[in-house]
Amino acid sequence: MKASRYAGFWLAVLAAFGFSVKVTLIKLAYAPYPVAAVTLLALRMAFALPAFAWVGLQYITAGLERLILFT
Numbered sequence: 001m002k003a004s005r006y007a008g009f010w011l012a013v014l015a016a017f018g019f020s021v022k023v024t025l026i027k028l029a030y031a032p033y034p035v036a037a038v039t040l041l042a043l044r045m046a047f048a049l050p051a052f053a054w055v056g057l058q059y060i061t062a063g064l065e066r067l068i069l070f071t
Helices: 002-030 037-055 062-070
Strands: none
Touching: 037 062
């Protein structure tokens, strides 16, 4: 029981760290190239399209679809 508590705690810490570092890494990756936010959003959605086509949109709720597209 205690081992799973520690594992859950460290996974939560890792997720929070990864979420906060994501913004910095994306800023550094796109710093040399001036790209508009709308263009990046369109590229993210274009890259997500094959995954949606493979899974099939009938199995995904609208809320989950929005979370996937905007994360």
